[in-house]
Amino acid sequence: MELWYTEKQTENVGITCKVLNTLHVEKTEFQGLAVIETLQFGRMLVLDGMVQTTIKDEFVYHEMITHVPLNSHPNPRNVLVIGGGDGGAIREIVKHPLVERATLVEIDRRVVEVSREYLPEISCGLDNPKVTVIYDDGIKHVKDNPDTYDVIMVDSTEPVGPAVELFSGSFYSSIFKALKEDGLFVAQTESPFFNADLITNCHKEISRAFPITKLYLASVPTYPSGLWSFTMGSKKYDPESPASAAPGYPTRYYTPGVHKGAFMLPKFVEELVK
């Protein structure tokens, strides 16, 4: 018997992957959670039927949501990740020599627990002594911690279910307050090919809160359309002029050249945010 997992990425297009094994399926308090083993991408974390991360291509997303903001800030000592319960962003953050403390605030404890069990290559950074894991609502956490963080990453799911509020103007205002006076943040903001309106709206809302707002891109094969966007809001530093010339730690996607190139937007993407 051949088993294939198909995610309908929109109403009209999907990705389909040959599956070796279903390793875990549950309904948590917040969402459907599954880990399947695919032949093309290895083990795959699926939330509410949407691919979140896979062993083979997770490095792109996790390096690009972390090393671009970290290297845009001259002194990223205290860092917050909202969401990101798989631990991939944390694993990258603790590579940075200036980071002293990394806090993960994940609403769904089961994402962390299941990732620790089935995705150790991704979750391994969670055991680093610099890391604190808090199971709480990220919106509440940023409201309760003003003037605290140098860099914040919003590593959320798609804007359905528990993540809807993470794409709102009031959340971006709270993020602004939770950052120190020279802080910056990044949010994953979906595909320019399939989610043009979302990108335009996020950019507009973030621009209302932050003096510097910039979009950048990376190629993630298992995400809809394969092209993914991230939007940064910054109080002081321009992410297109990175603070550090070379990361000085191992990466598989990120380089100083990729950092610069990621902001060189295709014409149709430029037009979404102008």
Added chain:
Amino acid sequence: MELWYTEKQTENVGITCKVLNTLHVEKTEFQGLAVIETLQFGRMLVLDGMVQTTIKDEFVYHEMITHVPLNSHPNPRNVLVIGGGDGGAIREIVKHPLVERATLVEIDRRVVEVSREYLPEISCGLDNPKVTVIYDDGIKHVKDNPDTYDVIMVDSTEPVGPAVELFSGSFYSSIFKALKEDGLFVAQTESPFFNADLITNCHKEISRAFPITKLYLASVPTYPSGLWSFTMGSKKYDPESPASAAPGYPTRYYTPGVHKGAFMLPKFVEELVK
């Protein structure tokens, strides 16, 4: 009834698209040829079961296979496209103000005829007075035309069936001879995620013939993994220092910034070609 077209892009992963209509299906002298109407990407040209181009995302591939080499050459007057029977590359080439003559050499006359009928938005450039269409073997054509072209684009199908020889060292030597003394060429060289060996081999073979060999990337949602590579061989001009600062004609993906950014390779891609 819901009709879905699924292309297995590798043995273990596929793209699946909801289909409104099958517009055309035939077996030509060279390959299977179909045009289907999908909801996500509009009309789609399929050769031997592989998506070649779609109305919605064709602009990326066609702009990037043409404007990067054209703007890397200070005087691209005489241009050759091998393959590319849909006409998309030609439509872009004739936008360039310095191009005086564009020749398309397509082995399969039916690709041109069917594209003219079902994909007029893509094939429209074929009627431009600068354009000559020749139905012949591209390998023979370059052998028969030494010291002729400023720029050559190899707009081939995947390296199966009629296109296998278009990925060989002897073909790259023939291309070198068909170019003028300051000529350059580009070939589509598949996905860095799924075709790493092919990229490494093409780069090695092209380096044997050309003093300057450079890889660049673009995001095409309907191509395997969504990330596509192009390899340039150049006798004189470095494509990373484009000859023209701004294209001066309308594009939807290409910009001078995209031109530079496309050569800023992710670490794992850099390693494929070093």
